[in-house]
Amino acid sequence: MNINLKNIILLISFVVLQIVWFNHILIFGKYTPIIFLYPILMLPLHKNETIYLLLSFFLGLIIDFFLFTGGVFAFTAIFVYYFRKAFFMFTKENAVDIKNIQPSKLDFVQKYIYFFVFIMLAELLIYTLNAFNIELVVNKIGFILANSMISLFFFIFIDLIFFNNKEQ
């Protein structure tokens, strides 16, 4: 299957899963995992940026529509998509290395650190934009960290079970 089409189907499927199932589950009575970011984090770094930026924005907007959150998820989705490059600037020495990176082919530790950094950033953004009050977000740091860990668990589970780099 065409790689682009495969990525687009994955993006849409994860957003549907988030809306239909993950938005309605509560782990330990209070944590809701955010999984729609998984395919965004796995997108290639320098290919079809315009299409993926627009797609991330509209899919984020669909989640916002169901949660009455304005544009919180749309903002977060494109922020995560665009700032992935910055993460690799810290880990790779030159621009050629960065251009060749495929997030799906990172090694185990690097991939999960990459996941955690962006899940944590996304959760912080979601709660900050939703609360519009820094004090409330500071009070909820523990909750945000725990929610990020639970989301990370789902990312690892999805990654190991469904996307374990068979083509490598």
Place this chain on the structure above:
Amino acid sequence: MLKLIHFFVEKKSFVLFVLLELIALILVVNSHNYAHLKLYHYQTTISGWSNERLNVVNQYFNLKKENTKLLEQNTLLLKKIQDKASQQKTSLIGQFNFIPAQVISNQYTFDNNIILINKGTIDSLRPEMGVIGTHGIVGIIQNTAPHFSKVISILNKNIKINVSLKNTNYTGFLEWNYQNPNKFDVVDMPQNVKLKIGDTIVTSGISNIFPKNIPVGKITNFKKVAGLKNYKINIKTFMDMRNINNVYVVNNKYQKEIDSLLNKTHKNQ
């Protein structure tokens, strides 16, 4: 000009990124403005319609739990009928009636949580009507569409509800403490009231949105606020906000009369 065009072509993904982030930010700011925009009316309709269909599966799995809750509720209602019969009648008896509705979407993880219910303007629902559940208050209607309504949950930083200590006229405001969906604070309760842990907090009835004496929760802790002659009370609500299915919208029959009287008073001042 050519340089500018060249810049936009060269950095098109950056320009698009900034533009989309700006649009998203404008939408976020607008969503915090609780004006009754036409956009929210359509959003309530579409989101309500789709959430109602998604909710069918959840309702099926919760049938047993819901039956138990309905039985409990019936018992409570029967008790209330008996209590009412033994009370002296007042001229305002029947001031409130209740419109049953079902929750089709319930948020509890953010600071501005929203609930969607499956009744709207067709069922005579209008903004600022109270919503109560099996074990206490749930929220206040924010806006309505023909078949659905959006309710500001009590788990929302923009809501403060007037409550009182049961069997007294001492009132305070109920606020969510943002930590746990069942833990709330009651602020501005005067210090001359005698409190003890386990006392019940009920609705005060002052706002005319909720009837008087609807149970809210039990006191778990309280302390005097330094510098003010008030208590800050921690309560645990009777209503589990994570598990709401059947609710009742409170219709105050005299609301229009009260509103027009208050408007006249404001104009005269």
